[in-house]
Structure formats: structure tokens, C-alpha cells
Amino acid sequence: MKIFVAGHRGMVGSAVVRALEKRGRDLVLTRSRQELDLTHAVEVEKWFAREKPDQVIDAAARVGGILENSRRPVEFLIENTRIQNNLMESAFRHGCQKFLFLGSSCIYPKHAHQPIREDSLMSGPLESTNDAYALAKIAGVRLAQAYRDEYGKSAISAMPTNLYGPGDNFDPESSHALPGMITKFHRAKMQGEREVVLWGTGSPRREWLHVDNLADGLLVLLEHYDEREIVNLGVGEDLTIKELAEKVMKAVGFAGSIRWDTGKPDGTPRKLLDVSKIRALGWRPTIPIDQGIASTYEWFLKNAPEAKV
Numbered sequence: 001m002k003i004f005v006a007g008h009r010g011m012v013g014s015a016v017v018r019a020l021e022k023r024g025r026d027l028v029l030t031r032s033r034q035e036l037d038l039t040h041a042v043e044v045e046k047w048f049a050r051e052k053p054d055q056v057i058d059a060a061a062r063v064g065g066i067l068e069n070s071r072r073p074v075e076f077l078i079e080n081t082r083i084q085n086n087l088m089e090s091a092f093r094h095g096c097q098k099f100l101f102l103g104s105s106c107i108y109p110k111h112a113h114q115p116i117r118e119d120s121l122m123s124g125p126l127e128s129t130n131d132a133y134a135l136a137k138i139a140g141v142r143l144a145q146a147y148r149d150e151y152g153k154s155a156i157s158a159m160p161t162n163l164y165g166p167g168d169n170f171d172p173e174s175s176h177a178l179p180g181m182i183t184k185f186h187r188a189k190m191q192g193e194r195e196v197v198l199w200g201t202g203s204p205r206r207e208w209l210h211v212d213n214l215a216d217g218l219l220v221l222l223e224h225y226d227e228r229e230i231v232n233l234g235v236g237e238d239l240t241i242k243e244l245a246e247k248v249m250k251a252v253g254f255a256g257s258i259r260w261d262t263g264k265p266d267g268t269p270r271k272l273l274d275v276s277k278i279r280a281l282g283w284r285p286t287i288p289i290d291q292g293i294a295s296t297y298e299w300f301l302k303n304a305p306e307a308k309v
């Protein structure tokens with residue numbers, strides 16, 4: 001199989017490339033943004049006409065935190081719809097046999113019933129801070145379904161939960177909670193500080209999936225799943241932000257204390273995906289959270305610019 005991994009330099013794309021290389025039986029195609037800007041329809045079309053990949057995993061997107069999302073809804077909507085439209089259109093025009101689109105758990109309604117089942121999509125209002133991004137992703141899910149309905153194409157969509165691991169964004173200004181904590185505890189340890197301030201009360205519950213486990217799950221879907229309905233990829237268990245902070249603190253070796261800035265917002269009290277569907281396909285995560293945090297911290301020390309204090 002000739003498999004194109006779009007967005008291979010990102011956290012998810014690079015994990016998918018590692019998983020494919022480990023499997024070792026496919027020709028993996030990659031292109032950096034400099035080589036192929038996926039928002040440029042003509043360039044994308046020319047590239048697919050030439051390369052004709054058999055399968056496409058779409059891990060390319062404009063991704064960002066709450067602040068970036070609320071500041072730049074135009075870019076999040078335009079770039080993400082362009083990337084997914086260009087990829088799907090050119091891929092199927094040039095013989096692609098299977099297309100895997102990546103959404104995100106933020107496409108579900110703000111007050112979705114927990115754990116969140118796939119069929120709760122579009123059953124209520126979205127979280128307003130990232131609705132432009134979520135709507136672009138929902139359009140991608142619908143486009144994949146439309147390709148199945150209208151042209152009988154094999155397009156599927158996966159909805160991962162919060163991810164972490166090598167290649168993550170560790171900038172505390174724009175990162176998710178887990179990598180942001182790694183940076184904060186690491187800096188405090190290196191600078192001999194006694195206290196780290198974290199946002200909120202620490203009581204919201206979240207689940208965290210290691211990106212290497214996600215990549216294995218995506219390959220299971222690529223090989224064994226060919227239906228219209230979206231599929232959640234998560235751990236099926238969550239923990240409080242406070243519990244998470246204690247784990248990160250231990251892995252980093254920060255011996256001070258945490259002060260919770262309760263004036264800052266907590267966000268949704270709970271966000272847990274129902275994972276019965278992917279479990280039924282025989283996939284389950286194998287990396288325990290403590291082990292995942294420890295190996296991510298090792299990666300951070302060797303590779304992340306934020307590790308330098």
C-alpha cells in the first residue's frame with residue numbers, strides 16, 4: 001500500500017508514521033507544508049495526480065488552544081475546511097481506496113451526556129470558544145459520509161480524545177493541560193521555586209490517550225472498519241486535573257506544592273468518550289498514564305525548546 005500521511009510533522013502524524021514504519025509493509029508518503037501547502041487546491045490536485053496514494057490518513061489541520069481558537073475563528077474555519085476538502089476531493093479523484101479523516105472530541109455538544117457516544121454529534125449547542133474549529137471538523141465528517149453516500153467511496157472518521165506524547169506543544173501559553181504542566185513543573189524544579197500555580201480548582205475530569213496508542217487505533221480502523229458512523233478513540237477512564245497534576249509533579253521530580261488559582265475558569269466539568277465501538281474492534285490502549293507521562297517527560301527533556309531554562 002502507498003499511504004499518504006498528511007501532517008506528518010505534527011504530534012499525531014509523526015506517531016502514525018512511527019506506527020506504519022513499525023508495521024513495515026507499506027510505502028509511506030509524506031510532504032511538509034513547505035513542499036505541499038494543503039490549502040492550495042491546484043497544488044494538491046497536481047500532487048495526487050502524480051503520486052496516486054492508495055490510502056490517506058488526514059492528520060493535517062490548524063490546531064490551537066482556547067485563546068488561539070477564539071482569536072482566529074476565520075483562519076480555523078477556512079484553513080481546516082480547505083485542507084480536508086482538497087485532500088478528500090483529490091484523493092478520490094485519483095484512485096484512493098480508503099480515506100481516514102481525523103476529527104476531535106470538541107465536535108460534540110458542550111453538554112453532551114457522559115460518557116459521550118458517537119450518536120450525540122449535533123444533538124446540542126457547541127462550546128462557543130472553539131466552535132469555528134468544531135464546525136470545520138463536523139463539515140469534514142459530513143464530507144466523508146457524503147463521499148460514501150453519493151459515490152460509494154470508503155471514507156471513515158475517527159474522534160480522538162485529549163492526546164499527549166512526543167511532539168506535543170509544551171508552550172504553557174497555548175498547550176493542553178498535561179504538556180503545560182510538564183513545562184511549569186520542570187521550570188519550577190530547575191529554578192528552585194517552591195510553588196507552581198495552576199488554573200482552576202483541579203476538579204474537572206479529563207481522559208488522556210498516549211498518541212502512540214492512538215496511532216495503533218487508527219491503523220486498526222484503516223484495516224478493519226468501513227462504515228459511515230464516526231468512531232471515538234479514548235481510554236474510557238478519566239481522572240481529575242488535580243490527580244493528573246500530582247502524577248506529572250512526581251514524574252518531573254518537583255518537590256514543591258501546587259496553588260490552585262480558583263479565579264480562573266475550570267471549563268466543562270467532565271469530558272469522557274464512550275469507547276465501546278472501538279473496543280468491539282479489539283483495540284484498547286496499552287500505555288498506562290504514569291508510564292506515558294514519564295516517557296513524555298524524557299522526550300521533552302531531549303527535544304522541546306521549553307525544556308531549556
Ligand SMILES: NC(=O)c1ccc[n+]([C@@H]2O[C@H](COP(=O)([O-])OP(=O)(O)OC[C@H]3O[C@@H](n4cnc5c(N)ncnc54)[C@H](OP(=O)(O)O)[C@@H]3O)[C@@H](O)[C@H]2O)c1
Pocket residue numbers: 006007008009010011012013032033034036037038039058059060061062063083102103104105159160161162163164167176
Ligand atoms: N492534539 C490533540 O490532543 C488532538 C486531540 C483530538 C484530535 N486531534 C486531531 O488530530 C489532528 C492532528 O493534530 P496534532 O495535535 O497532531 O496537530 P499538530 O501537531 O499541530 O499537527 C498538525 C500538522 O498539520 C500540518 N499542517 C497544518 N496546516 C497545513 C497546511 N496548510 N499544509 C500542510 N500541512 C499543514 C502541520 O504542519 P507544520 O508542521 O508545518 O505546522 C502539522 O504537521 C487534528 O486534526 C486534530 O484535530 C488532536
